[in-house]
Amino acid sequence: MSIEVIFNGVENESNVARLGGYSFLPENLDWPLNPDGDKLTLVLSLPTDFLNETLHINLPKEQVLSVFTTYKKDDYFLDSITFHGDQEELKNIKKGYTKVLLHKAGDIRNESDFLIPAQKFILGEEVDLDFEDVDEEDLDDIEIYCGSLIGDKPSLLQVEEMGLDDYQFCLQIYGGDFPEGFHDVFSLSDSVGYLFLNKKVDQKHVGVFFTQCT
Template sequence: MSKGIDFKSIDNSMNIPRIGGESLLPNDIGWPVNPNGENLTFIMNLPTNFLNETHQFNYPEDKTISVFTTYNKGYFLDLIGYHGDEDELEGIKDGFTKVIMHSVGTLRNESEFLIPAKEIILGEEVVELDYFRGSLIGENPVFLQNEQLALGNYRFCLQIYEGDFPEEFGTIFNLGDSVGYLYLNEEVSEDIGLFFTQCT
């Protein structure tokens, strides 16, 4: 079952499912940097308790997962996109995006950019997936090009439509009409997840 995602602007950066705001990455974990030497931008916080409930993962309780991506004012679409090409996947794994499971630290931001926070709220069940256009959480992605992606133990978690970010970050994925896909490893490891984008 898949559910649409609604968003509500919030003033703070609590440990709740949200896009934007400050990261809760502990100070003893280095801020992720891409191969070009740029600090990644924090885009999403997902508590493990929330993921265990919605996806029946067996993650440690009271931790959280942070998602980061390359973002700048230039062209970077090819650095964060994945359509099945091995070179694209290797680039993402090299650090142009990053997914980290960690303990809950204090509020922190080391990116040049700070996205206003929006709470992720589960909406109604999406029945007609073929006609759905937007952010959702559940079992199956929508608009995914090449559904036979070589993702191994990673399982689809959610997708975020670029247009659901605050207006000033409406090109967070470099285009304005892209979808970000988050896949998570069912086993706890350093490679806990993959985040990539596709343009529909």
């Protein structure tokens, strides 16, 4: 089953699984830009040891998975980071409107226009997303789980053929779980961000991150 994730404040430089905070991106790696030239904002910093232990996967040890997204306070950007099954949307995201990087931990840094106050992951209760035994006529009455969780399978807000067979689900993050002032980090406060990892560990293409909204 998937596991619920709740959050608690932590120092911005803490090397724990967290939302926001400073990046550990080494100085020899350029800060990621989107195709419009905007500096991306760090939304997730995930030690690979945490992911390996929690998800029973085999990422390189003692490294960091950093997830960045386009984020703007005054300009519309939702279409740049959403993916609801349209492969053109996915191609657009892969151009660099979001970015997933796997790297060794460098000194803390932040070159984005924004620094999201860090919130560490706390693993909570198991979440049952298996509706196979539910009668079809009752499916419409089931409320889609849109909270933050890790492992097993996602709770997609728009359930369509995603074309992500080469990836495995890692985690999802509810926009409203970000600290005050950043509930709009995915443009809409009720949007959900999804992280999928490449099944073949590849430093150049580690995974894909996108959002969905209703």
